[in-house]
Amino acid sequence: MASSTVAVIGGGPAGLASAASAASVGADVVIIEKLGFLGGRPIEENYASITPYLRSAEEAMGEVIANTLAHPGVSVRLNTTVAGCSGEAGDFTLELDGPGGTESIEVAAVVVATGFQHFDPGRETQLYGYYEFDDVIALQDLEAMLKEGRVTRPSNGEEPKRVCFIQCVGSRDRQIGNEYCSKVCCGVASKEATEVRLAVPGVEVFIFYIDMRMYGYWETQIYWPAQEKHHVQYVKGIITEVLPKDGRLLVRGEDTTMGRPMEVPMDLVVLSVGMEPSPGTRKMAEVLGIEQNRFGFIEAPKGPLDTVATSREGVFAAGASLGPADLEDCSSSGGFAGARAAAVALSARGALR
Ligand SMILES: Cc1cc2nc3c(=O)[nH]c(=O)nc-3n(C[C@H](O)[C@H](O)[C@H](O)COP(=O)(O)OP(=O)(O)OC[C@H]3O[C@@H](n4cnc5c(N)ncnc54)[C@H](O)[C@@H]3O)c2cc1C
Ligand code: SF4
CATH class of the missing domain: 3.50.50.60 (FAD/NAD(P)-binding domain)
Structure with missing residues (x-):
């Protein structure tokens, strides 16, 4: 049978x-x-x-x-x-x-x-320094830190004063062939940004995005509270490179709302890496x-x-x-x-x- x-x-x-x-x-x-x-x-x-x-x-x-x-x-x-x-x-x-x-x-x-597996942020030509700079990490690295209950800079163990997320790393990118949106990273970054705000008193948290894509109920469940209750700062912009400067990281790109270049010093940079099979x-x-x-x-x-x-x-x-x-x-x-x-x-x- x-x-x-x-x-x-x-x-x-x-x-x-x-x-x-x-x-x-x-x-x-x-x-x-x-x-x-x-x-x-x-x-x-x-x-x-x-x-x-x-x-x-x-x-x-x-x-x-x-x-x-x-x-x-x-x-x-x-x-x-x-x-x-x-x-x-x-x-x-x-x-x-x-x-x-x-x-x-x-x-x-x-x-x-x-x-799935995470997009490897060292694989392509984006100049974010994941393998070069200790304080450039990815979403899953921050998850593991949050699980341990401490958010610190890997380079020196100190709490960060300024943290940013860079969205769409390895997604929506024709050059590397991943033209699709990875769907979860806007929600997950906003969730983690909220958790960082809750874990580190006084920390400033920024999310640099091309578009925020919050599907369905995540708009009201995650995005609005992140902005309105936890004061995560969303900046529409394209980040072109991350460089070391005076013991911190300089995040360079363009603020696309204001239409001008920006350079912002950060203590911890989190790459919102996309999904691949x-x-x-x-x-x-x-x-x-x-x-x-x-x-x-x-x-x-x-x-x-x-x-x-x-x-x-x-x-x-x-x-x-x-x-x-x-x-x-x-x-x-x-x-x-x-x-x-x-x-x-x-x-x-x-x-x-
Ligand atoms: C940092 C991060 C945070 C996230 N947080 C959230 C969140 O808060 N909310 C949310 O909705 N989504 C979240 N997601 C998305 C979520 O992780 C995925 O939706 C989910 O894990 C996908 O589940 P899956 O079972 O399809 O695949 P996986 O979780 O990848 O599981 C696949 C399983 O198959 C096994 N496997 C692989 N190959 C083989 C093989 N050849 N033979 C046998 N077994 C095999 C693997 O070992 C694994 O156990 C997050 C994603 C990331 C990157
Ligand atoms: S960061 Fe947002 S817009 Fe970019 S791929 Fe992920 S979910 Fe899509």
């Missing part, structure tokens, strides 16, 4: 949502995660808190993991990846590469939830034989009304493997992909009406 199991590749927010959804309608689920723990980037990168209400990321993800694992029929393979895939919808064989060596498992359907997303697309779009994310060929089907029947995708996504997107696409995969699995078992 054909297997009635759904394989979910990736145990981050989208993979966990997929697994919970498939299991809640009665499918057996195996989560295949290459790391030694579940939770995806929010756990791996030590996020302090999540939008919009600054809830502890560890607590929130802990709850999602516990809820997913509470479903009977969910099993987890840690430190494991998929090395091969053969067969067809309802009857796939996956080659797993795990701690005990290689092994084949039979599954009816697959959900790819292998997520993770190496695991690229690899799984290859192993599963599914199409990628020109940025390397998984292609959803059926378009906006079927966002989780891939080019191979019985293989679905969810979360940031499909493109820039926030946690809400991951829950939605994960839930949808899990239900679609479960439908394939349950019909293979003959349990679907």
Whole structure:
């Protein structure tokens, strides 16, 4: 008899949502995660808190993991990846590469939830000095600092008096080929800016932006309070370079509202790096034989009304493997992909009406 199991590749927010959804309608689920723990980037990168209400990321993800694992029929393979895939919808064989060596498992359907990686700010020609200057950091570095409860300048351990965020690093950039908006960085930068204001008394915080893109409720949940309650200063401008000067960093660019050049000394510069497909997303697309779009994310060929089907029947995708996504997107696409995969699995078992 054909297997009635759904394989979910990736145990981050989208993979966990997929697994919970498939299991809640009665499918057996195996989560295949290459790391030694579940939770995806929010756990791996030590996020302090999540939008919009600054809830502890560890607590929130802990709850999602516990809820997913509470479903009977969910099993987890840690430190494991998929090395091969053969067969067809309802009857796939996956080659797993795990701690005990290689092994084949039979599954009816697959959900790819292998997520994203951060744009590497040292990779291209932008002159922000991420690898040159200790006090130039990225969003995820600041998250880890906030989680430890201290915001300091890495160069000398002192609290900063002035902090700025530079938006759209590695996104919306035709020169480097990442023309898309990474979707979360305006909200995440505003959230972190608020947290810096709360953590360091008297600190001035600036956000240099091209456009502020706050999706849906984030406008009122994050952006307005950041400005009106926490006095984060938003400056529409383009930053061209960051230079060291007198023990601080000189941020140079153009204030596009005033139409004039600007030079502002800062103690800590935070780069709002964008999202790119993770190496695991690229690899799984290859192993599963599914199409990628020109940025390397998984292609959803059926378009906006079927966002989780891939080019191979019985293989679905969810979360940031499909493109820039926030946690809400991951829950939605994960839930949808899990239900679609479960439908394939349950019909293979003959349990679907
Ligand atoms: C600094 C920062 C802060 C953020 N804060 C927020 C926030 O506050 N609110 C919000 O809504 N969004 C936030 N986001 C976005 C959020 O991180 C993503 O929406 C979310 O992590 C995407 O989840 P995912 O499951 O699709 O991918 P990921 O979180 O990337 O998880 C993918 C999982 O797949 C695993 N994997 C990868 N390849 C393989 C493989 N080949 N085999 C097996 N497993 C594999 C990985 O190890 C990982 O566990 C933030 C992003 C950044 C950069
Ligand atoms: S969310 Fe904001 S910072 Fe991120 S790419 Fe889009 S506009 Fe730029």
